[in-house]
Amino acid sequence: GQNIDQPTEMTATEGAIVQINCTYQTSGFNGLFWYQQHAGEAPTFLSYNVLDGLEEKGRFSSFLSRSKGYSYLLLKELQMKDSASYLCAVVDSNYQLIWGAGTKLIIKP
Amino acid sequence: SQTIHQWPATLVQPVGSPLSLECTVEGTSNPNLYWYRQAAGRGLQLLFYSVGIGQISSEVPQNLSASRPQDRQFILSSKKLLLSDSGFYLCAGSRVGRDVSEQFFGPGTRLTVL
Numbered sequence: 001g002q003n004i005d006q007p008t009e010m011t012a013t014e015g016a017i018v019q020i021n022c023t024y025q026t027s028g029f030n031g032l033f034w035y036q037q038h039a040g041e042a043p044t045f046l047s048y049n050v051l052d053g054l055e056e057k058g059r060f061s062s063f064l065s066r067s068k069g070y071s072y073l074l075l076k077e078l079q080m081k082d083s084a085s086y087l088c089a090v091v092d093s094n095y096q097l098i099w100g101a102g103t104k105l106i107i108k109p
Numbered sequence: 110s111q112t113i114h115q116w117p118a119t120l121v122q123p124v125g126s127p128l129s130l131e132c133t134v135e136g137t138s139n140p141n142l143y144w145y146r147q148a149a150g151r152g153l154q155l156l157f158y159s160v161g162i163g164q165i166s167s168e169v170p171q172n173l174s175a176s177r178p179q180d181r182q183f184i185l186s187s188k189k190l191l192l193s194d195s196g197f198y199l200c201a202g203s204r205v206g207r208d209v210s211e212q213f214f215g216p217g218t219r220l221t222v223l
Contacts (some may be wrong), residue, residue, distance in 0.1 A: 030209055040197075041217070044214070102151075
């Protein structure tokens with residue numbers, strides 16, 4: 001079956017750095033998305049990785065290793081507004097999105 | 110840019126009543142469209158997706174149905190709601206092309222069935 005694993009919840013301090021991991025086992029791979037979802041709101045797109053390596057976009061970076069079935073989202077200089085759930089989603093061989101359950105990130109002052 | 114309109118924002122319905130949620134898309138033609146449900150603190154469950162007018166694929170068996178009467182309109186319906194239908198319903202779209210494109214979401218409808 002297809003499976004995506006993320007930690008359920010993480011806590012970090014304002015101004016610090018946090019890494020949210022995602023491991024996947026899917027039938028084929030055509031890319032991996034990270035989305036941010038604030039409580040009660042819709043998910044918003046953060047990043048897309050299809051090749052191995054690190055993609056940097058401001059305070060957020062996303063890394064992919066296809067051979068390990070692994071990705072992480074790195075958030076730097078954490079701000080209180082970064083408190084949200086972060087969803088990992090993989091595009092499988094049928095170009096369908098397989099969603100992880102999300103990681104709830106709590107930022108403390 | 111692509112925009113998804115979804116209404117209503119919240120809805121409280123009694124068990125056994127019908128449901129109709131509508132989603133419309135702006136800013137792109139012939140998008141792929143999706144209906145998701147999200148239970149509290151959980152991930153997204155894909156309910157239906159559509160690649161064109163009148164073309165609907167169902168991902169899970171349930172008492173819900175979907176229709177796409179126009180290119181930019183996607184409707185989620187039920188004849189008789191169950192308590193288990195409560196949740197956050199999200200409509201999403203994606204551009205069709207050679208490359209994989211991200212899904213963009215509407216604001217969602219929070220449905221409570223009592």
